[in-house]
Amino acid sequence: xxxxxxxxxxxxxxxxxxxxxxxxxxxxxxxxxxxxxxxxxxxxxxxxxxxxxxxxxxxxxxxxxxxxxxxxxxxxxxxxxxxxxxxxxxxxxxxxxxxxxxxxxxxxxxxxxxxxxxxxxxxxxxxxxxxxxxxxxxxxxxxxxxxxxxxxxxxxxxxxxxxxxxxxxxxxxxxxxxxxxxxxxxxxxxxxxxxxxxxxxxxxxxxxxxxxxxxxxxxxxxxxxxxxxxxxxxxxxxxxxxxxxxxxxxxxxxxxxxxxxxxxxxxxxxxxxxxxxxxxxxxxxxxxxxxxxxxxxxxxxxxxxxxxxxxxxxxxxxxxxxxxxxxxxxxxxxxxxxxxxxxxxxxxxxxxxxxxxxxxxxxxxxxxxxxxxxxxxxxxxxxxxxxxxxxxxxxxxxxxxxxxxxxxxxxxxxxxxxxxxxxxxxxxxxxxxxxxxxxxxxxxxxxxxxxxxxxxxxxxx
Amino acid sequence: xxxxxxxxxxxxxxxxxxxxxxxxxxxxxxxxxxxxxxxxxxxxxxxxxxxxxxxxxxxxxxxxxxxxxxxxxxxxxxxxxxxxxxxxxxxxxxxxxxxxxxxxxxxxxxxxxxxxxxxxxxxxxxxxxxxxxxxxxxxxxxxxxxxxxxxxxxxxxxxxxxxxxxxxxxxxxxxxxxxxxxxxxxxxxxxxxxxxxxxxxxxxxxxxxxxxxxxxxxxxxxxxxxxxxxxxxxxxxxxxxxxxxxxxxxxxxxxxxxxxxxxxxxxxxxxxxxxxxxxxxxxxxxxxxxxxxxxxxxxxxxxxxxxxxxxxxxxxxxxxxxxxxxxxxxxxxxxxxxxxxxxxxxxxxxxxxxxxxxxxxxxxxxxxxxxxxxxxxxxxxxxxxxxxxxxxxxxxxxxxxxxxxxxxxxxxxxxxxxxxxxxxxxxxxxxxxxxxxxxxxxxxxxxxxxxxxxxxxxxxx
Numbered sequence: 001x002x003x004x005x006x007x008x009x010x011x012x013x014x015x016x017x018x019x020x021x022x023x024x025x026x027x028x029x030x031x032x033x034x035x036x037x038x039x040x041x042x043x044x045x046x047x048x049x050x051x052x053x054x055x056x057x058x059x060x061x062x063x064x065x066x067x068x069x070x071x072x073x074x075x076x077x078x079x080x081x082x083x084x085x086x087x088x089x090x091x092x093x094x095x096x097x098x099x100x101x102x103x104x105x106x107x108x109x110x111x112x113x114x115x116x117x118x119x120x121x122x123x124x125x126x127x128x129x130x131x132x133x134x135x136x137x138x139x140x141x142x143x144x145x146x147x148x149x150x151x152x153x154x155x156x157x158x159x160x161x162x163x164x165x166x167x168x169x170x171x172x173x174x175x176x177x178x179x180x181x182x183x184x185x186x187x188x189x190x191x192x193x194x195x196x197x198x199x200x201x202x203x204x205x206x207x208x209x210x211x212x213x214x215x216x217x218x219x220x221x222x223x224x225x226x227x228x229x230x231x232x233x234x235x236x237x238x239x240x241x242x243x244x245x246x247x248x249x250x251x252x253x254x255x256x257x258x259x260x261x262x263x264x265x266x267x268x269x270x271x272x273x274x275x276x277x278x279x280x281x282x283x284x285x286x287x288x289x290x291x292x293x294x295x296x297x298x299x300x301x302x303x304x305x306x307x308x309x310x311x312x313x314x315x316x317x318x319x320x321x322x323x324x325x326x327x328x329x330x331x332x333x334x335x336x337x338x339x340x341x342x343x344x345x346x347x348x349x350x351x352x353x354x355x356x357x358x359x360x361x362x363x364x365x366x367x368x369x370x371x372x373x374x375x376x377x378x379x380x381x382x383x384x385x386x387x388x389x390x391x392x393x394x395x396x397x398x399x400x401x402x403x404x405x406x407x408x409x410x411x412x413x414x415x416x417x418x419x420x421x422x423x424x425x426x427x428x429x430x431x432x433x434x435x436x437x438x439x440x441x442x443x444x445x446x447x448x449x450x451x452x453x454x455x456x457x458x459x460x461x
Numbered sequence: 462x463x464x465x466x467x468x469x470x471x472x473x474x475x476x477x478x479x480x481x482x483x484x485x486x487x488x489x490x491x492x493x494x495x496x497x498x499x500x501x502x503x504x505x506x507x508x509x510x511x512x513x514x515x516x517x518x519x520x521x522x523x524x525x526x527x528x529x530x531x532x533x534x535x536x537x538x539x540x541x542x543x544x545x546x547x548x549x550x551x552x553x554x555x556x557x558x559x560x561x562x563x564x565x566x567x568x569x570x571x572x573x574x575x576x577x578x579x580x581x582x583x584x585x586x587x588x589x590x591x592x593x594x595x596x597x598x599x600x601x602x603x604x605x606x607x608x609x610x611x612x613x614x615x616x617x618x619x620x621x622x623x624x625x626x627x628x629x630x631x632x633x634x635x636x637x638x639x640x641x642x643x644x645x646x647x648x649x650x651x652x653x654x655x656x657x658x659x660x661x662x663x664x665x666x667x668x669x670x671x672x673x674x675x676x677x678x679x680x681x682x683x684x685x686x687x688x689x690x691x692x693x694x695x696x697x698x699x700x701x702x703x704x705x706x707x708x709x710x711x712x713x714x715x716x717x718x719x720x721x722x723x724x725x726x727x728x729x730x731x732x733x734x735x736x737x738x739x740x741x742x743x744x745x746x747x748x749x750x751x752x753x754x755x756x757x758x759x760x761x762x763x764x765x766x767x768x769x770x771x772x773x774x775x776x777x778x779x780x781x782x783x784x785x786x787x788x789x790x791x792x793x794x795x796x797x798x799x800x801x802x803x804x805x806x807x808x809x810x811x812x813x814x815x816x817x818x819x820x821x822x823x824x825x826x827x828x829x830x831x832x833x834x835x836x837x838x839x840x841x842x843x844x845x846x847x848x849x850x851x852x853x854x855x856x857x858x859x860x861x862x863x864x865x866x867x868x869x870x871x872x873x874x875x876x877x878x879x880x881x882x883x884x885x886x887x888x889x890x891x892x893x894x895x896x897x898x899x900x901x902x903x904x905x906x907x908x909x910x911x912x913x914x915x916x917x918x919x920x921x922x
Contacts, residue, residue: 060569061630076623078630079565086566098844102855104540105547108521110648110665118586121650124610125579131603138599142592145606149585153664162537169522169539175856187571187648189582203614204571383559394563395636 045269046070049329052346056080056411058325072273072319073205074187080411083356083388085206085321088237089185091353092208092315095233096183103181103210104170108162110187111153119189120152155189160312163211164289168296171213176299178308179214179222185317208315213308215301216283220260222311223280227262230276230313234264234320237351239328243267249277257284264315266323275323276315283307324354328412348412349435352458355412358382359451362392362404363419374419374444381448387455393419409434414454417447506730507531510790513807517541517872519786533734533780534666535648541872544817544849546667546782549698550646552814553669553776556694557644564642564671565631569623571648572614580650581613616650621773624672625750629757632674637760639769640675640683646778669776674769676762677744681721683772684741688723691737691774695725695781698812700789704728710738718745725776727784736784737776744768785815789873809873810896813919816873819843820912823853823865824880835880835905842909848916854880870895875915878908 050066053059059069060076068075077085097103111121130136130144156162163182174180190203214222227246235241249261258279265272287307290297298305325348332345352358361378363371375393382389390413392404399407408416418430423444431447432439442450511527514520520530521537529536538546558564572582591597591605617623624643635641651664675683688707696702710722719740726733748768751757759766786809793806813819822839824832836854843850851874853865860868869877879891884905892908893900903911 057565057630057634060627074570076570076627077568078627079567079634082566082568085568102852104518105543106521106540107538107543107546109535109537111650118584118589120583120585121616122581122583123579124581124613124615127606127610128579131606138602141599141602145588145592149588152585154585155582166521166537166539169518173518173540175858177855177857189572391563394638396638397636 043269045326045329045331048331048346049326052329052348052410053081053325056348056407058084069318069322070270072316072322073190073203074318080356081321084324084350084354085317087354087356088321088324089206089208089317091237092233092317093183093185095229096181096208096210096313099229102174102179103183104173106163106166106170106182106184107186108156108159108166108184110155110189112156112161113154118154119157120149120154122148122152157190158188158314159184159186159207159209160211160285160314161289163209164286164310167211167213167286168290171297171299178299178301178306179212179218181210181212183208183210185209205319206317208317210313212311212313213286213299214311215299215306216309217301219280219282219309219311223260223262223278226311226313227264227278230264230278230315234266234275234323237324237354239330239349239351243327244275244323245272255279257281257288266319266327268323268326273319274316275320276313279312279314281310281312283309286310324350345406345409347409347434350412352414352455355414356388357390357411357413358387358455359415359417360390360392360408360411360413361417361419364401364404368421370424371419371421374423378417378419378444378447382451385448385452387448387451392416405432405437415451504730506787506790506792509792509807510787513790513809513871514542514786517809517868519545530779530783531731533777533783534651534664535779541817542782545785545811545815546778548815548817549782549785550667550669550778552698553694553778554644554646556690557642557669557671557774560690563635563640564644565634567624567627567631567643567645568647569617569620569627569645571616571650573617573622574615579615580618581610581615583609583613618651619649619775620645620647620668620670621672621746621775622750624670625747625771628672628674628747629751632758632760639760639762639767640673640679642671642673644669644671646670666780667778669778671774673772673774674747674760675772676760676767677770678762680741680743680770680772684721684723684739687772687774688725688739691725691739691776695727695736695784698785698815700791700810700812704788705736705784706733716740718742718749727780727788729784729787734780735777736781737774740773740775742771742773744770747771785811806867806870808870808895811873813875813916816875817849818851818872818874819848819916820876820878821851821853821869821872821874822878822880825862825865829882831885832880832882835884839878839880839905839908843912846909846913848909848912853877866893866898876912 050059050069054061054066057078058081059065060078065075093105097105126148127145130141130148133141136144163184166182170180170182185206185208187204188207190205210226212222212226231244231246234244238244244264244266246262246264249263254261258281260280262278263274264276264278266275286297287294294307297307299308300306328348328350330345330347330349332347334343334345350356359382361375361382363375372393375391379389379391390408390411392408405416412434414434416432416434418432420430423429427444428441429444429447430439431442431450511520511530515522515527518539519542520526521539526536554566558566587609588606591602591609594602597605624645627643631641631643646667646669648665649668651666671687673683673687692705692707695705699705705725705727707723707725710724715722719742721741723739724735725737725739727736747758748755755768758768760769761767789809789811791808791810793808795804795806811817820843822836822843824836833854836852840850840852851869851872853869866877873895875895877893877895879893881891884890888905889902890905890908891900892903892911
C-alpha cells in the first residue's frame with residue numbers, strides 16, 4: 001500500500017512517493033518542538049481554561065472531569081457545557097444529513113449482539129453470588145462464570161458496527177442505489193484501564209459517525225470529498241482555523257480492513273490530537289458483518305451490481321468540544337479603569353452558532369418590579385424565537401457592571417441587554433457586544449430582530 | 462402515610478380516605494376486563510402496528526426490537542423512528558426547561574461512581590484471563606475477581622442520581638434560591654434478566670428526567686403542578702387523549718425515600734403501563750448523596766434556611782414513543798375505486814409537531830430532468846426552513862398514486878406534494894393532506910409558507 005498525505009496548504013489528498021510519511025508542513029505540526037517556557041505557558045493556558053469551565057458551569061467541578069476531557073473522554077457537563085455540546089452535535093448533524101439528500105439518521109442500541117471488543121455489562125451481584133458460594137469447587141465457579149459472561153451483553157465501542165448491521169433495510173429505502181449514508185451520534189464505551197478506573201475516571205465518549213456506502217470505483221473520491229467537507233466544517237466555527245488540520249494515517253496505524261485513512265487534528269497546548277477520522281474500509285467489514293453473503297449486499301452502480309465500499313467518518317465530539325473551548329479562549333491584558341493595575345480579560349469567543357447562551361438579560365442595581373416585568377417579557381420573546389437567554393435579572397446580589405461583563409465574557413454570552421430605569425420611559429435599552437465590547441442603545445422593539453439577524457448571518461458565513 | 466389518587470375526570474390530586482387505593486374511574490381503567498374477542502383484536506392491532514413500523518423504517522427489523530419495545534425498552538430505530546424519538550425528546554425538553562426560567566440542562570456520565578444497582582461494565586477478557594489461569598487456586602481466583610469488580614465502573618440505572626450529585630454547583634448558579642430544576646435526557650441500563658439476555662434482548666432505555674428542588678412546605682403543590690403539566694403534555698400530542706391518564710401509586714410500590722407518587726399511564730392494547738412517574742422524595746435521597754451534610758445543602762426559602770425537598774419526574778421515552786405510535790394508528794375500511802373489494806387504509810396520524818417527515822416530494826410517472834430540478838429546488842427550500850422532507854422523486858420505480866399515498870400514510874407524512882408536467886408551465890402543484898385526504902392545487906411559491914403555518918399552528922394549540 002502506498003503512503004499518502006493530506007496537505008493543508010494545498011487542501012488536497014496527495015500520494016507520498018518520498019520516504020517520509022508526512023508532507024513537510026504536517027510533519028512540522030506533529031513534531032512541533034516545545035521549549036520549556038512554551039510548555040509552562042501551555043500548562044498555564046490549560047489550567048486557566050479548565051478553571052473557567054468549572055466556574056462557569058461548562059463542566060462538573062472536580063479533578064476527574066478535567067482529566068477525562070484531556071484524555072478525549074466525556075465528562076459530566078453543566079448547563080453551559082450541555083448546550084455547547086448539543087449545538088456542536090446539531091451542527092454536525094445538519095452538515096452531514098443535509099449535504100446530500102440520501103443520508104439517513106439511525107439510532108442503534110448501546111448493547112450490541114456482536115462486538116470485537118470485550119467490554120460487557122454484567123450483574124456484579126450475580127458474579128458475587130457465584131464466587132462467594134463456599135460449596136462450589138474451582139471448576140464449578142469457572143463454568144458458571146463462563147456461562148454468565150456468555151449471556152451478558154457486550155456494549156458498543158464504536159458506532160460503525162451498528163450502521164453496518166442496519167444497512168440492509170436502508171438499502172431497500174434507496175432501492176439499492178448508491179451512494180447513500182447512515183448517520184448516528186451517541187455514547188460509546190472504552191475498555192477500562194484498571195489503574196485509571198481506580199481513581200474514578202470515566203471511559204465513555206460521544207461519537208458522531210457517518211457510514212457512507214458507495215461504489216468501489218468512487219470510494220477514494222468520496223474519501224477526499226468527506227475529508228475536505230469535514231475539515232471545512234471544523235474550521236467554520238473556529239476563531240483561529242489554522243489550529244485545525246488534516247493528515248494522512250500511515251499504514252501501520254490503520255484499523256482492520258482499512259486501506260486508507262485521514263485524520264482531522266487539533267493542536268492542543270500539549271500537542272496535536274485527532275478529532276475525526278476517515279477510513280476507506282473497502283468491502284471487507286461489511287461482508288464480515290453479513291456473513292460474507294455477497295448476493296444479499298449487491299447494489300446498483302449504474303447497470304453493474306456491486307458490493308458497496310464503506311467510507312467511515314468518525315468524530316470524537318467530547319474532544320471536539322474541548323478543541324472549540326481552547327480555540328475560542330482569548331486572554332487580553334487591559335488596564336482597570338482609573339487604576340494602574342493590569343487586569344486579564346478572559347473571553348470565550350465561541351462562534352455565535354455554538355455559543356450556549358446568546359443573550360443575558362440584566363437590570364443592574366436598584367431593580368424595581370416594573371423593570372423585572374420588562375425582563376420577563378423579553379425573556380419569553382427570546383425563548384419563543386429560539387434564542388437562548390440567561391435570566392441574569394433573577395440574581396438578587398448586586399454586582400458592578402465590570403463584574404457582570406467579565407462574568408458573561410467568560411460564559412461566552414454574545415450580547416448583554418441592560419434594562420435601566422429609562423427603559424420604562426422611552427423603551428431604550430443598552431446592548432453590549434462580547435466581541436467588540438461596544439455598548440449600543442437600541443429600542444426594545446428592535447432587539448429580537450437584531451439578535452436573530454446577527455446569529456443567522458454568522459451561521460451562513 | 463395516607464393514600465391518595467389523581468383523578469382524571471376531576472383533574473386533581475385527591476386524598477383517598479376510603480379503603481380502596483384508587484378512585485372508581487382509575488380502578489376501572491387498571492382492571493379493565495378483557496373478553497377473548499377483545500384480546501384477539503388487540504393482538505391483531507399490535508401485530509399490524511409493529512409490522513408497519515418495520516416496513517416503514519421506524520424500527521430495525523427483527524423479533525428482538527419489537528419484543529424490547531413491548532417491554533418498555535429501547536430498540537434499534539430506523540430513520541423515521543430516530544426522528545420521531547428526537548421530536549418527542551425535543552418537545553419534552555422545551556416543555557420542561559421553558560415552563561420555568563430556572564430549569565438547567567445537564568449531561569452526566571453513564572459510568573457512575575456510586576449506584577445502588579449492581580450493573581457493572583467489565584473487561585470480559587480480563588475475567589477470562591483470571592478464570593482460565595490453571596495455576597491459581599480457588600481463593601486466588603475469588604480474590605482477583607473481587608478486586609476486578611471493585612475497580613469496574615457501575616453504570617447508571619436512572620438519571621436521578623446524577624442530578625442529585627450535580628445539584629451543588631447549580632445551587633450556586635441560582636444563589637441558593639428555591640425552587641430550581643435540573644433536566645436531563647439519556648440512556649439508562651437495567652439489570653439483565655439472564656433468560657431474556659440469552660435470546661438477544663436489550664436492557665437499555667431512554668429516560669427523560671427532571672429533578673425539582675423546592676422548599677419543604679411547597680413540595681406537595683409542586684408534585685401536583687408537575688403532574689398536571691405532564692399529563693397535559695402527553696395529551697397535547699395525542700389523537701385520542703383519553704388513553705393517557707394518571708393515577709396515584711400505593712405506598713407499597715413507592716421507591717425508597719418517596720412519600721408520594723403519581724404515574725402517567727397509557728392504555729396499551731395489552732393493558733395500562735406507566736410512561737412517566739413523579740415522586741415526592743423529600744430530603745432523604747439528597748442528604749444521602751451528600752453524606753448527610755445539612756449545612757452544605759442549605760438553600761433560601763424566603764428568610765429561612767432549609768434543605769430542599771426533591772420532586773423527581775421520570776419518563777420512559779421509548780415506551781412514550783410506542784404509546785404515540787399506537788395512539789396515532791388509524792385503520793379505515795374503504796372501497797377500492799371501481800371494485801367491490803374492501804381495502805384497509807392504515808394511517809399513522811402523528812401530531813404535526815411529532816411527525817418525523819412533514820412533506821414528501823414526488824413527481825409520478827414519466828419524470829423528466831426539468832421536473833427533477835423543480836423537486837431539488839423545493840427540497841433545498843424546505844430543508845432551509847427546517848421542514849423535514851422525503852425525497853420520493855429519487856425513486857425510479859414507478860408507483861401508482863394509490864400505492865404512493867398508502868405508503869406515505871403509513872409513514873405519517875403530513876403532506877404529499879406532486880410536481881406534474883403542468884407545474885413547469887404554470888407553477889401549480891398538487892398538495893395532498895394526510896388527515897383530510899383532500900388534494901388542493903397551490904402555486905409553488907406558496908407551499909413553504911402554507912406548510913410552515915400549518916405546523917406552527919398545530920404546535921401552538
